[in-house]
Structures are given as C-alpha cells and as structure tokens.
Amino acid sequence: MKTRMLKLGAATAAMIGAWTVAQAQAPADAQGDAGGQAIQDIVVTATRTGATQLQRTPIAISAFSAEQLDASGIVNVKDLVSATPNLSVGQATASAQIYIRGIGSNNVFIGSDPDVTVQSDGVYIARAFGQFLDFVDVDRIEVLRGPQGTLYGRNAVGGTINIISRKPSDSFEGRAQLSAGTDDLVQAQAYLSGPIVPGVLQASIAGNILRRDGFVENIAPGGKDVGNARREGVRGQLRFVPSATVEAITRFDWNGSFERMDAYSHLLAPVAAAPLATSLIGDYSRTALDSPQNSRTRIWGISQEVNVELNDVFKLKSLTAYRRSAYRVNVDIDGTELRGTYGFQTDRSKQFSQELNLGIDLPRFEGVLGAYYFREWQRSTLRNTTPPSAVTALARATETTVNPVARVRSQALFGQGTYHVTDALGVTLGLRYTQDRRGIDQRLMRVPFDPALPTIGFAASPPPRNYHAWTPRVSVDWQATRDVMLYASVTRGYKSGGTNFSATNLAALTFDPETIWSYEAGIKSDWFDRRLRVNLTGFYYDYSDLQIQSLLAPGVVAIGNAASARVKGLELETIARPAAGLTFTFNYALLDSEYRHFPNAAVPSQLRPYVQGSPRYDAATNTFDATGNRLTAAPRSSLSASAQYEHALGSGTAFVRGEYYWQSRAHYDPSNALIMSQKAYDLINLSAGYRGAGDRWSARVVAKNVTDKQYLITVAANGLVPAGLAGAPRTVALQLTWNW
Numbered sequence: 001m002k003t004r005m006l007k008l009g010a011a012t013a014a015m016i017g018a019w020t021v022a023q024a025q026a027p028a029d030a031q032g033d034a035g036g037q038a039i040q041d042i043v044v045t046a047t048r049t050g051a052t053q054l055q056r057t058p059i060a061i062s063a064f065s066a067e068q069l070d071a072s073g074i075v076n077v078k079d080l081v082s083a084t085p086n087l088s089v090g091q092a093t094a095s096a097q098i099y100i101r102g103i104g105s106n107n108v109f110i111g112s113d114p115d116v117t118v119q120s121d122g123v124y125i126a127r128a129f130g131q132f133l134d135f136v137d138v139d140r141i142e143v144l145r146g147p148q149g150t151l152y153g154r155n156a157v158g159g160t161i162n163i164i165s166r167k168p169s170d171s172f173e174g175r176a177q178l179s180a181g182t183d184d185l186v187q188a189q190a191y192l193s194g195p196i197v198p199g200v201l202q203a204s205i206a207g208n209i210l211r212r213d214g215f216v217e218n219i220a221p222g223g224k225d226v227g228n229a230r231r232e233g234v235r236g237q238l239r240f241v242p243s244a245t246v247e248a249i250t251r252f253d254w255n256g257s258f259e260r261m262d263a264y265s266h267l268l269a270p271v272a273a274a275p276l277a278t279s280l281i282g283d284y285s286r287t288a289l290d291s292p293q294n295s296r297t298r299i300w301g302i303s304q305e306v307n308v309e310l311n312d313v314f315k316l317k318s319l320t321a322y323r324r325s326a327y328r329v330n331v332d333i334d335g336t337e338l339r340g341t342y343g344f345q346t347d348r349s350k351q352f353s354q355e356l357n358l359g360i361d362l363p364r365f366e367g368v369l370g371a372y373y374f375r376e377w378q379r380s381t382l383r384n385t386t387p388p389s390a391v392t393a394l395a396r397a398t399e400t401t402v403n404p405v406a407r408v409r410s411q412a413l414f415g416q417g418t419y420h421v422t423d424a425l426g427v428t429l430g431l432r433y434t435q436d437r438r439g440i441d442q443r444l445m446r447v448p449f450d451p452a453l454p455t456i457g458f459a460a461s462p463p464p465r466n467y468h469a470w471t472p473r474v475s476v477d478w479q480a481t482r483d484v485m486l487y488a489s490v491t492r493g494y495k496s497g498g499t500n501f502s503a504t505n506l507a508a509l510t511f512d513p514e515t516i517w518s519y520e521a522g523i524k525s526d527w528f529d530r531r532l533r534v535n536l537t538g539f540y541y542d543y544s545d546l547q548i549q550s551l552l553a554p555g556v557v558a559i560g561n562a563a564s565a566r567v568k569g570l571e572l573e574t575i576a577r578p579a580a581g582l583t584f585t586f587n588y589a590l591l592d593s594e595y596r597h598f599p600n601a602a603v604p605s606q607l608r609p610y611v612q613g614s615p616r617y618d619a620a621t622n623t624f625d626a627t628g629n630r631l632t633a634a635p636r637s638s639l640s641a642s643a644q645y646e647h648a649l650g651s652g653t654a655f656v657r658g659e660y661y662w663q664s665r666a667h668y669d670p671s672n673a674l675i676m677s678q679k680a681y682d683l684i685n686l687s688a689g690y691r692g693a694g695d696r697w698s699a700r701v702v703a704k705n706v707t708d709k710q711y712l713i714t715v716a717a718n719g720l721v722p723a724g725l726a727g728a729p730r731t732v733a734l735q736l737t738w739n740w
C-alpha cells in the first residue's frame with residue numbers, strides 16, 4: 001500500500017502546486033459561490049424514455065462526454081477501464097472480452113455471445129471482434145453497470161456500453177486531429193458536419209487512420225515484431241427533418257484493421273524444447289515466435305432511425321439496422337520458436353435488427369413500450385495444424401478442422417414506465433419477454449494425417465433449440481433534496497443459450513441460458529454548490545447456470561452450464577472542483593465474487609502440474625472443485641484517480657493532467673491457480689498542453705504507462721503451457737487538434 005500511495009503521489013505531484021496557486025488566487029468571497037466551478041451534469045438516454053440528467057438517473061452508470069474522452073485519451077473500449085469502476089477488458093486474438101462486476105465471457109467463437117453488450121447508436125453489435133471500434137465522431141459514451149435486459153435485451157447480464165455519435169449539425173463545423181508518437185505511431189482523425197438544405201437536411205462524415213509498429217520484439221530467427229496495427233474507418237450520417245415532428249437519420253460505418261497480434265505470446269512456464277521462449281519468461285517486451293500472428297477484420301453496417309412526435313404524449317421511434325463482419329486470424333498457438341501448433345480461423349457474420357418504440361410522456365408518468373426482432377447468420381472455419389517436431393513429439397502432421405454454420409433468431413416485447421408518486425418519489429416497473437431460437441450445422445471435426453489417431457468429430461444438423469425468458473425490473477428512487485437522490489432496484493438478467501461449434505457429440509452440441517438476479521441500491525449526490533460529487537452504489541448478484549468454457553485441445557473449446565455464483569460489491573465515484581480550473585476525480589471499486597457451486601471445473605492438460613497437488617483436484621475425472629473461488633477477471637479491488645489543472649495563459653489556456661490506476665490480483669481460470677493470474681499492478685498517465693483562443697486549436701503531449709509497467713490483460717492455457725497477452729508499454733505522443 002505504501003508503494004502504491006507513493007506512485008499515486010508521483011502522478012499528482014504537479015497538481016499540488018497548482019492547488020496552492022489556485023487557492024491563493026481565489027477571492028475570499030468565492031467560497032460559497034460556484035462561480036462557474038460547478039460540476040456540469042451529462043445528459044444521458046440510458047432509460048430510453050428521453051434525455052435525463054446523469055445525477056437523476058436511478059441506475060449505476062458512468063458517462064463520458066467527448067471532451068472528457070479527449071482529455072483522458074480514451075479512444076476505444078479498452079481505455080474505459082481506467083475510468084470506470086469494476087470494468088475489465090481482456091482480449092482474445094482481436095476479439096473483446098468485456099467484464100462488468102465480474103460478469104463476462106472469455107469465449108469469442110460463434111454460437112455463443114458476450115455477457116456485456118455494446119450498442120452503437122442503439123444497434124446491438126453481436127460479435128466480440130466488432131467491439132473494438134475506435135471512437136471517432138462520438139458525442140458521449142455510457143457504461144451501464146448491472147443487468148440491463150429489460151430495455152437492452154438478451155445478453156446484457158453484465159451491463160451495456162452505449163456509443164452515441166453526435167448528430168449532424170445545421171451549421172458548418174469540423175475537427176481534425178493528428179497524432180505521432182513512439183513505435184512510429186501516426187494517427188489522423190477528421191470530422192465534418194453541416195447543412196445541405198438549412199433546417200431540413202444535414203450531413204456529417206468522419207474518418208480515422210492509424211499506423212503503429214510492433215511494440216513486442218520477436219527474437220526468433222526471421223521473426224517479425226508483434227503488436228503492430230493498421231486501422232482505418234469511416235462513418236457517415238444523413239439527417240432529414242421535413243417537419244418539426246419528424247426526424248430521420250441514416251447512418252453508415254465501415255471499419256477495417258490488420259494487426260500482428262500479441263496473442264498469448266508470453267510463456268508463463270518453461271518449455272524444455274524451446275529455450276528462446278523459455279528465456280523470456282517474465283519479460284513481456286519480447287517474444288519468440290516462429291510463425292507470424294495476425295488478424296484482419298472488415299466490418300460495415302447501415303441503420304435507419306426514424307423519430308415521429310405523434311402528439312404531446314406519444315413519440316414513435318423505429319430503428320432498422322443491417323451489419324456484416326468478417327474476421328481472419330493466424331495464431332502460433334504453442335507460443336514458441338519451434339514448429340508447434342498453428343491455428344487458422346475465419347468468422348463471418350450477417351445480422352439484421354428491427355426495433356419499434358412508443359414513448360409515453362404524461363404529467364406524472366413517462367415510459368416506453370417496444371418490440372424487437374433480431375436475426376444473425378454466422379459461419380466459421382477453425383483449423384489447427386500440428387507438424388512433426390521436437391516440441392510436438394509427433395511422427396506425422398495432424399490437423400483438426402471445424403466448419404460450423406450457426407443461425408440465431410430472437411424476438412421480444414418489452415415495456416418500462418416510471419410513475420412519480422410525488423415530485424420527489426418515483427416507482428419504476430419494467431418487463432421484457434424474449435424468445436430465442438438457435439440452430440447449428442456442425443460440418444466436420446477430424447484428424448486426417450495420422451491413421452493412428454481416430455476421427456474425433458462428426459457432422460450433424462439437429463433441430464434448432466428454443467429459449468425464452470421474462471426479465472423484470474422494479475426500482476424506487478427518491479429525490480431527497482435538490483442535489484441528493486437515493487434509489488434501489490431489483491432486476492433479472494438473461495443470457496441466451498447457445499451452440500458448441502466444436503462439439504464431438506449431440507449431447508454437447510447445445511448449452512442452456514444463464515440468469516442473474518441483481519439487487520442494487522445507491523446514492524447520487526452533489527455538495528458545496530456542486531463543487532463535490534459523490535456517488536455510491538452497492539449490489540448483490542445471485543448468478544445461476546454460468547456458461548463455462550473448457551479447453552478440449554489447443555485452440556478448441558467447449559461451453560457448458562456448470563456453476564452458480566454470488567457477487568457483491570461497492571462502487572464509489574467522486575469528482576471535486578475546489579478551485580477555478582482544478583478538477584480531481586477518485587473512483588474505488590470493491591468486488592467480492594465466488595463460485596457457490598462448481599465441483600467439476602475442467603482442468604486443461606497445460607494446467608494439471610499446477611493443481612494436481614491440491615486436495616480439490618480429482619485426477620480420475622481431471623476436474624477441480626472451484627467452489628468458493630473467485631470469478632474470472634474480477635479483481636477484489638481497484639481504484640483510479642486523476643487531477644487536472646487549467647490556467648489562462650496569453651490568449652489561450654494551458655493545462656496539465658495526471659491519472660493513476662491500480663487493481664488487485666485478477667484470476668483467469670476457475671482453479672484460481674496463481675500461474676493463471678495477473679498480480680496487482682498500477683499505471684500512471686500524464687499529459688500537458690495548450691489550447692488556443694476559443695478552442696480553435698490545441699497541442700498536447702500524452703504519455704501513457706509512464707513507468708513502463710509490464711502486465712498481462714489476459715491469461716489462457718491454450719498452448720503448451722499457460723501464456724498471456726501483454727498490456728501496452730510506455731507510449732508518448734504529440735497530438736495536434738484543430739476545430740472550426
């Protein structure tokens with residue numbers, strides 16, 4: 001703790017002098033006057049009943065404006081971790097593994113879905129490899145913690161991340177940003193908006209290009225460095241307002257990327273036949289891979305939103321969307337310089353969704369009624385090839401191939417409304433009914449090159465399975481004073497059942513839904529003329545039928561309902577503005593999670609040496625009794641803090657900012673074996689810059705992970721031994737921005 005506090009002090013040392021100067025300059029009579037220092041509230045649309053102030057929205061939500069995202073250097077979902085309590089984001093190849101309050105999934109294959117949903121302008125992004133989109137023309141980001149199934153539907157058992165883009169404007173405006181930094185980073189972003197027909201038709205277009213060299217040195221002979229990235233994207237919007245009561249917005253986006261990934265490239269245990277890779281254990285800045293690891297993604301989508309004010313009471317909204325995505329990845333699964341196992345995977349997905357909402361606004365009641373329809377088609381090819389070599393100990397090459405096609409259809413009816421018993425007391429009731437239908441054609445799984453090994457797969461097209469669920473929500477909120485609100489809620493979450501793309505028999509081909517009951521209470525408060533904001537949330541989860549992923553063979557996994565769990569915790573979010581230009585934030589999260597019943601957790605062969613000495617390991621069944629162990633990616637505690645000072649200088653404003661993030665140990669396997677975990681670590685980010693008059697331009701230097709901390713964001717037992725994926729090292733970039 002002492003070391004941690006010293007580092008926190010280092011991150012904010014520059015602010016101490018700024019505090020003293022600001023206090024000395026503040027007039028004596030300003031102590032009781034906000035004088036422009038009041039913390040500004042963000043308007044959110046999380047309740048889907050219209051815009052509400054963040055501090056008067058009775059759910060646990062962290063919201064970030066475009067200005068806040070820019071100040072913190074948040075460019076995608078991964079960067080939200082350091083600013084959001086109880087949020088963890090891992091990565092499997094190029095796919096996101098998002099956890100909120102310990103609820104998430106490490107499975108990224110077709111037939112299964114993430115536990116945390118990501119929505120872009122209300123459109124559900126079904127595939128995990130489509131959730132790492134760069135934030136370009138964003139108006140705000142909303143992170144909703146806890147089950148959100150009543151309004152946001154299936155699979156939002158952990159929570160929802162809403163990405164809301166800014167609407168086209170009726171006046172010409174634009175923004176351009178250019179960044180250059182370490183590892184030959186070059187990034188350019190631009191946004192342009194304006195009227196085509198003033199007052200009737202507006203348009204906007206935004207683009208993003210990023211190039212970065214690898215930050216992990218590959219010391220294998222002829223090896224290429226790992227961690228490089230090439231990303232580009234474009235987003236366009238067309239807003240048509242034919243009358244004061246009708247609005248239509250057409251949106252289009254396209255994103256592409258190529259990355260030479262750091263995918264489980266760092267061994268956590270020695271491999272005798274691979275001396276180079278073994279020599280690098282504990283050094284996450286280098287690796288030894290004989291085969292390049294890379295991923296390519298292509299994602300595009302189009303949506304049509306129509307809003308109609310029928311009268312003073314009813315508003316109708318229609319949202320129609322179609323998205324396509326393609327993903328290809330090559331992985332050196334064994335993670336060494338020798339010829340081991342190589343993985344190749346392609347995923348393709350097409351999805352269509354239609355949602356109709358009827359908003360209701362009465363003097364003491366507001367609510368929404370809705371209907372939702374969703375279809376998805378998924379196709380995948382997974383091929384793992386193992387040539388003969390010293391590390392594989394095989395006389396002949398073997399190959400395992402899987403070619404599944406999965407189909408999903410979901411439909412739902414929902415409604416939620418809030419009745420204001422008094423001006424201060426509100427009661428909210430919500431209910432959603434969901435029907436899911438999932439099917440799969442399991443094409444083939446075989447080992448064709450070695451006659452001594454039997455075929456371990458089969459071809460099957462069983463009848464589709466149907467699932468259904470009711471997901472209610474009940475909450476009460478009380479505005480105790482103008483600046484203090486208390487609330488409590490009970491919510492049920494539901495994640496659809498699914499299909500195992502690598503199943504070897506009919507019994508294992510499907511798995512059942514998982515459900516969660518959430519009990520939550522919180523307080524949102526502003527103090528001292530809104531110079532201090534303190535929000536506190538407590539929650540308890542009863543989590544049933546967890547969908548657990550088990551490793552069958554390198555790169556081949558299966559999912560089954562194997563556990564129940566209990567999760568409880570506290571979240572504190574604070575903002576303070578003690579003087580003009582000076583802002584502090586402090587967030588703290590406490591998370592107590594455990595499997596209540598999980599006596600038969602599967603143990604992959606790579607992990608057996610590290611658990612076989614435990615009395616909880618059953619060698620006969622190769623299972624581990626994980627009852628009482630912590631959930632995946634659920635650190636017991638985490639905290640973040642920031643300090644920012646702005647001061648008028650010349651015709652513009654100079655600013656400096658420091659950020660600190662710390663989390664305790666996180667486990668990545670139900671056994672909680674130490675080798676499958678990341679110990680506690682902390683990160684420090686610093687930035688400083690200058691904004692010209694009227695914010696017409698700015699220059700900023702941004703340094704992230706200034707102490708060059710080495711840490712892992714994901715650990716898996718997928719190759720010869722447990723291995724991890726490293727977090728980004730120290731980076732420094734110069735950022736120039738122009739606004740007009």
